[in-house]
Amino acid sequence: MTEDQLIDVLRRQVADAGGQHYWAWDHGIQQSMVSAILQGRRAVSLRVALALGYRRLVVYEPLESADIPGACPSMSVSSLNLEPAGVGPVGSSFGQEESPP
Numbered sequence: 001m002t003e004d005q006l007i008d009v010l011r012r013q014v015a016d017a018g019g020q021h022y023w024a025w026d027h028g029i030q031q032s033m034v035s036a037i038l039q040g041r042r043a044v045s046l047r048v049a050l051a052l053g054y055r056r057l058v059v060y061e062p063l064e065s066a067d068i069p070g071a072c073p074s075m076s077v078s079s080l081n082l083e084p085a086g087v088g089p090v091g092s093s094f095g096q097e098e099s100p101p
Helices: 003-017 020-027 031-038 046-052
Strands: none
Touching (some): 003 020, 003 031, 003 046, 031 046
């Protein structure tokens, strides 16, 4: 289900409850949060998703080499530079003073 579809579920439940105030009160969620979600100013929070009877899942799908500009079929994840700027590899002392022996 997409987030837009989940927002449609929220819209229906809000209408069935008699309005945002009543739905929010029944679920212990601030009405302003419900309003912001319905107006597209905020993403659906985990708490709202759970109140709707849904859970949030994060999905990772394999990339095809065509999805990465300049990638070859044998490209490995380790060949990608995924380190944030100014951060060294995990376990390194990059940017730290070395302690005396």
